[in-house]
Structure formats: structure tokens, C-alpha cells
Amino acid sequence: MPKDGGIGASSKRREDVRFLTGAGNYTDDINMHGQAYVHFLRSDIAHGTITNIDTSAAAGMPGVVRIFTGSDFEGVGGMPCGWQVTDKHGQPMQEPAHPILAQGKVRHVGEPIAAVVADTLEQARDAAEAIVLDIDELPAVVDMKDALQDGATKVHDDLNDNLCYDWGFVEENKDAVNKAFEDAAHVTSLELVNNRLVANPMEPRVAVGDYARGTDESTLYTTSQNPHVIRLLMGAFVLGIPEHKLRVVAPDVGGGFGTKIFHYQEEAFCTFAAKACNRPVKWTSSRSEAFISDAHGRDHVTKIELALDADNNFTAIRTETHANMGAYLSTFAPSVPTWLHGTLMAGNYKTPLIYVNVKAVFTNTVPVDAYRGAGRPEATFQLERVVDKAARELGVDPIALRRQNFITEFPYATPVAVEYDTGDYHGTMDKLEEMGDFEGFAARRAESEKNGKLRGLGVNCYIEACGIAPSNLVGQLGARAGLYESATVRVNATGGLVVMTGSHSHGQGHETSFAQVVAEMIGIDENMVEIVHGDTANTPMGMGTYGSRSIAVGGSAMVRATEKIINKAKKIASHLLEASEADIELKDGAFSVAGTDKSVAWGDVTLAAYVPHNYPLEDIEPGLEETAFYDPSNFTYPSGAYACEVEVDPDTGKVTIERFAAADDFGNIVNPMIVTGQVHGGLAQGIGQALLENCAYDENGQLLSASFMDYAMPRADDLPMFDVDHSSQTPCTHNPLGVKGCGEAGAIGSPPAVVNAVVDALQSAGKDVTHIDMPLSPDRVWAAMNG
Amino acid sequence: MYNFEFEKPGSVADAIAALGTEDAQALGGGQTLIPTLKQRLAQPSKLVSLKGIAEMQGVCTGDDGAICIGGATNHATVASEAGGYPALAATAAHIGDPAVRNRGTIGGSLANNDPSACYPAAALGSGATIVTNTREIAADDYFQGMFTTALDEGEIITEVRFPVPEKANYQKFVQPASRFALVGVFIAKYADGVRVAITGASNDGVFRWAEAEAALSSNFSPDAIDGLSLSGDDMISDLHGTGDYRAHLCGVMTKRAVAAAA
């Protein structure tokens, strides 16, 4: 029987009512009295020296409040980077300054040079056109390998070169890994590209800065996944505003996918300008601006090698990756190709020796940072592609080769510094074999052939590290922040609850699933629990939502706070029931004395807490409100096995996905419907990366795919009906809910399944194709078949 | 967007008068023009909407049996009402998305002559007549290269007449992002021969494939295309496909159009 409430119930997403009826409150819905608008004049060339900016004519145009250029921000901090990576020689990464408005040079198309604040947006745009701007164009650095050549043009003159860092992991294992390759019976190697992506959330970024002269308080309304992080970074490092004078509000946010984690120049600008102009200042990104100013994702070029012994056991993995940082370091950029990527290179396999080398490179392109999965899709893609290629080279069944090398005993310490607490990789693979009907594949392939199509089957596994992250560990790894989460549970006098969380919801349905957890613990109706998030003024300091961390870390904080509430409520109940506290039981929203019929309702206890006439005032304080901070002791490790079946049209190279099955292990599940939805969305994005999405620059650093006319997003008719299962459950051992997180899995696990399937289809037709770089667009597939 | 005047006349004559203002521009469904204005890539002094002109709306059948479509008729209307020419209705039904089809007009599409648009292939492939406020232009004379047509300044398309073929079909291989035609082939079989018009492929915009027309006129079957090929040299080469790929698709889509023609 499915439950109709609490943990495990597919409760309908309560937030959808406002989203679907136009009653949401997005940042662009916020309009302040007397608000002015800012338009950013952005660089349309990739690299150059600014020789002249003359704003005098523009400043006199109708409606102009003030025009800002880089010189207005001398002495103001630049955009901070939140993670310092140490290279293989023990040296810190090269970290260039990142100005709010360009200082002297422009380094990518889209970099803001000047900002015009005016009464209306059109006036701001008119005035921006009247700014006289001269830029001496310099050669653009676009290709990562070219960028590292001796004598290459430097993106930043004050750095040694274009190498942000050269990271070796685990450096001490390098020789042993090399030795294992010398001793290998078989080595499979593969060079591949993990294509650059633009996140493209449905809602573009928006910022509204407001300043209260009377109290010297600044407020920023922004499209963020983590308002507290923005407040800390912007207040402490950029503008010098203490937290108690700075409020950051991220109201309803229409999708983030990582690109709304980071602190952006426009946020700092609007906050700064609101004070400088003594007027609220609003910026709403156009879609065109989003393409050239939102941090991009992925963009790795990798060579991976897999060594096997004579029995096909994996003995070592060696990788060399070039990771594009773009022109500046976005907030968490350095961590993505290192700690979120290298630590996942063991995948689901007991490979004893692994060495990962990552060269992070500056180029004259938009900064690159975390995008759904962040590092883990890149790890999974290369590993699952090389394993597939190895199986083909060895003539063994790709599933059997995987199974043979699966980790089966937990906890398992990988050679890349992490310890998996639980998992059952055979379990998810068994489930997948059932769902995928692999026995029926031959018949389906024959049917496709009759229609002139090539059919292929691709399978892969994935592991991810979620529930980010133990603060002491990430501190050692270079994080300049802690990664705990917080919750305050406020019980009102009449029994309703408000839970204020430091997590943020931007489409994930936290308002529903979080309420389910708290309601279950107390045994009350979900509708008695309200979830509040997104405003630093009324939520405890928390680190926000990304890395599939919200239920695992934010949910755990909520559990801890609710436990404190229950403990205190039991004390009150024991007083009211005149019984020993040890005998008080809470069930279905009532406290009773064990072994008696004496009980007191939840609402009577909460009322007593606020009207403490009959109350143990000598022992406990009145009121019922508790806060907890939860810092996880480990990552969580969701895992799964995916299968994709494609048809390839040999005449055109067009790939269509005919079937897609996903068997995931997310540990315990709070709301199965929401989890299914998260997997669907993740699969759509992963398939989008595999087949459609291609963020491409030309050699001059111009973005070729700068609008939806050229950047292909996945649409419903690009996708099959998904077959999704999460009944394989090995609960997380170290958090109170036993949950692992599900937000990124689909995007991590699906790209290799698609590419494996297409390679299978082409090889079935005798084509000597071992790899095609994503996206597998028709022209690329056709060229590979005919090349 | 820069400021502009706006007029919505009720007759062709009034529209022409309104378009007499310097830098005035006709507005059909705005599906191309409005995004251009939003990007500040055009600065007309005045927009003259053609949507209020009753005589430029709708689909009818002429005395000679031709399907006649008012120049301001939107794609959705053609899709649902041009049943007398099923291949044309089907072409309209696959332009853009429902919002685009409910706004975009045949006149706007033909005036714009985007090298990847669908209607130019239908018009050229059908040997349609483009009727304007001053004259009638044969499709063969009308299309003059990417975004270039025989229209004069201020001249508007009031109607398009399509002779109905015995068989026809449009095969559109979509560009994955825009879903315009990466290559679109419109073929129509008339008593006096077969016409093959190709959009999306050439640097010169929509064109007729003479060899395929000759081959199909003597043998209307997919095999007739075997051995024929176009050069990729003059074809569009971009993020979505090389010239060679497009040239190859021309053959594939032509065959498919012949096989599907009804």
C-alpha cells in the first residue's frame, strides 16, 4: 500500500500550485519603488586592451542616473574564488584577479565593461550605445592545448602562463600506476572530449539591489541556489559589508543546475550601485546575455587508459585531462575537475591503482564551473566509455566485464581517497537486466534492420559522491567554506511548524519532501509543516543546494532539529501527564504514557510551551524552537546502472533513443514521485549533452552557439518514455535518514549509455567506429560512419 | 527595441500608403522581425501590420484550381485549410511550433527568404505565383539568394497561388537547435514534369535541382536519384553540418520525398 503522507509517500508537490498558476514570486517579479535599471555594456571581442572608454555623451542621455566603469571599482574587491587547489608540486593554483567591471583588458566575449543605470531599461540601452569604446584586439586563446604551448598569448599578463594548476592525484601512486601499465596483459586507451555546455535554466539570472539609507542596510534579491554563500562572499570579499547589514534573498528560482551557485559580478554591481545611486537597481539577464555570462559547464579533454590482467581484472587507470577554466575562476571552478572528478575515478570497480592528472587552463572564454553533476559526469563518462571499449577489444560481454570488476564489499576505500559506505552494484545491474529486456534485444535489432535502421544497446554504471560534504575534509582539500547545513524548527502555539532551512529549492520540490520528513517524525499532517528557505533574514546560515546535498545534509539538519523539538516536547508532556519522561511515547501526533491510556495531544503540548501556566518553568524554558547544524561525516554514494537503446538512421546519421532504463540506488526515499521526476530531468540533461548540446567557440573566441537557434536543448520529442526504478536501496550508513540524494544521477549516468549504444549500433553494421565525441549530432555520426 | 510608429490598416491601399513613410516596414506575424527589433538590429520608423487586412487573409481555390493563400495568412490556417494541396498543408504544419504557426505568415516567410525556411521550397517547388500589390512574380524569378527577393521597397505580398500537382511531398531534415530545415526538399509532380526545390542547403538560398528534376520527370521513383549528386562546395557549412553532409542529405531527402509523394 503506498502511504498517503510522510516519508515514502508520493505527496503532490505543494509548490507546483503557485508555479503552475502564475502565482510564483521570482526575482524578476520583485519591483521596488523608484527602481532604476542597469544595462551592461559587454565585450563583443574575446581578448583585447581597452584603450579608451568615453561615457561623457552617454551620461547626458535622457534618463541616465549614472554610468559605471572599471575605474569606479578600484579598491573594491574582485570576485572571489571559493576553492584553492594545490598542484602536484605542492604549490597553490594561479589565481587571477576577477574584476566586477573590466579593468584595462577584456578577456572573454560577454565580459561586462561598463554599466549604465537609467530610469528605464531602454534608456540604459540607448545610453550604452553612446559610450565610445576602443579596444585593441589581441589574439584569442581558445584551444586548451594551444594555450599551454610555450610562447602562447597569456590570458592574464600577471600570471606565469595559462596553466591554473597541474594536479596529480594520487601523486604518490604515480610510479606504481605506471608499473602496472607495463605489466598489463591488455591496455585500452581512449581520447575523448566532454563537451562544453550552457546550463540554460528556464529563468535567466536577475538581481535587484536595494539600499536603506536610514539603517545603512543593503538587500540583494537574486536568482541563487545559496543566498547565504552569496551574502558571505559578496559581503566579506567584494563589497565589505558585514552580514548584519546585508540581506540576500533568493525567492522562487526557476532552475539552477549549478550555474546559479556562483557569485556573479551583476549581483555585486546591483548591491553596490543601489547604495551609490541611492535607488534600487535591477538587472534582468536576456537570454542572449545568459549565453555569454552564465558560467558554462564541463569542457574537459581527456586521455584515459585502462590496464587489465590476463583474466580481465582491472589493474590500473591512468588519465590526463585538460579542464577549461575560461577567462576567470568562477566561484567553485577549481574544485570541479579535481576533487569532484578525480575522487570518482574508481567508479564501481575495484581497480587498485589510479592516477589522475588534470591541467586546468585559462582561455578567452566564459568561465566554466559546476553544472549538474560537476566533475562526476566527466569521471563517469570516460570510465564507462573506456570499460566499454575494453570489452569490445577483448570480445567479452560488457556487462560481464563490469560485473567481474564490481566492488562487492563495503565499506570500500578506493585508491582515490574516498570510502564508499554502502552499495550493491550487482543489485542495480540485476534490476537493469530485468527492466531492459536484454533477451529481447536481438529481435528488436532485427525489426530495426527491416526498417533500414541500425539498433544499438549501451549499458553503463555510475557512482557519484553526493551529500556534499564533510567540512574538515573539504577544508583540507582547499575549500574556503564549510559544507554543513542548518535548520531551525519553530513550533507555533497551536501546533503548526515552520522549518527554516539553509538549503534552497529551485525546482526540486523541497517544500514538499522536507515537510514529509518532519511530519513523519511527529506523526502529524504534512500540511501543518511550512518550509521556509531562501532569505538570509529568516533562515539560519546554510550552504544552499547543489551536489545532491539537500536531503542528505539539509534533511539531516532538519531531523536533528526536530529531534531536539521532540525531546523538549516530551519533557513538557511528562509534566502535563505527571509521568516520568522516560515513559513518554510520541505516536501519531500524541504523547502517551507507556502502558497506560493516558495521553496528551501534540497541540496541547505546543500550547503549553507558549502559555506556560502549567509548565516545568524551573527545568525548561518556555517556547518550542530549535536549531541544528549538521556536518556530514562522509559523502553519500548513490549508484546505478543505465541502459540505452538507440536506432541510427544510416542514411542521415540521426540517432533516436528508443528505450532508456535507469536502475538507481538512492538509499532510502522520501518521495518516490519527486525522485522519479529528478531522474527524468537528469536523464533529459544527460541525453541533451550526449546528442544535442554543443557550446562551441570559433578560433577568435566568438561563441558560435550563442542562442537557441544554434544551441540545441533537449525537447520532449527527443526523449523516449523513461523506465526508472529505485527499488534497489542500500541506505546510507552515516546520516539519520539513510538517504543518498538523487538530483544529479540522471545527468551523470546517461551520457555514456547513449554513446555506448551508438557505437554498438555502428559496429553491428561493420563500421570501424570506436568513439564519437558528444554531441552525437547527425552530421558527426554520419561523418564517423563514412569517414 | 527602438521606438517606432505603429499602424494597422484595413486595406492594401492603406497599407501601401502607410509604407510610403521613410524607413517604414511591413509587419506580418513578427516571428522574424520582432526578434530582430529586440536585438536592436533594425530601426524602422514605422511598422505597418498587415494582419488587419481582410483581403490578405485565408485560403481559397482559384478558377484554375490553384490554391490561393492570402499574404497575411498564418501557417496554422494553411495547415488546417489548404487540404486541397495536402503537401503544402503538411509543410505549413511543420514550421516552428504552435506559437510560431499561429503568428507567422506566408507573406512574411517568403519576403524574408531565410535560406533555411520551408515555404520558399514549397513555392519554388510548386512553381507558385507571388502576387504583390503591383504585379505577379513567378517563383522562378522571385528567389534571388539568401534573404534576397524580387520584391521592391514597399512592395507587399498580397497572395500566393499554388498550382496543385498530381503528387507532392516535403521532406524536412531539421537542424537540431532551430528546427528550421538543415535540408528540406520539396518535390511536386505536374503533368508537364517534376519540380525539385531544396532549402537549407545552399549558400545561394533555395534552388531547383535540375538533374533530379530531369531524372524524375522520366522516371518518378526513388531509384531515379541513384548516381546523382550535388557538390558540397557551395553549400552552407556550419556547426550543424558541413557542405558535404548537406549535399548528401539533398539526395537522401529527395529520395524520401519521392517515396512519400502522394
Ligand SMILES: Cc1cc2nc3c(=O)[nH]c(=O)nc-3n(C[C@H](O)[C@H](O)[C@H](O)COP(=O)(O)OP(=O)(O)OC[C@H]3O[C@@H](n4cnc5c(N)ncnc54)[C@H](O)[C@@H]3O)c2cc1C
Ligand atoms: C521559433 C521559430 C521557429 C521557426 N521555425 C521555422 C521553420 O521551421 N520553418 C520556417 O520556414 N520558418 C520558421 N520560422 C519562421 C516563421 O515561419 C515566420 O514565418 C517567419 O519568421 C516570417 O514570417 P512573419 O509573418 O512572422 O514575418 P515578420 O517577422 O513579420 O516579417 C519578416 C519580414 O517580412 C516582411 N514582410 C512581412 N509580411 C510581408 C508581406 N506580406 N509582404 C512583404 N513583406 C512582408 C517584413 O517587413 C520583414 O522584413 C520560425 C520562427 C521562429 C520564431
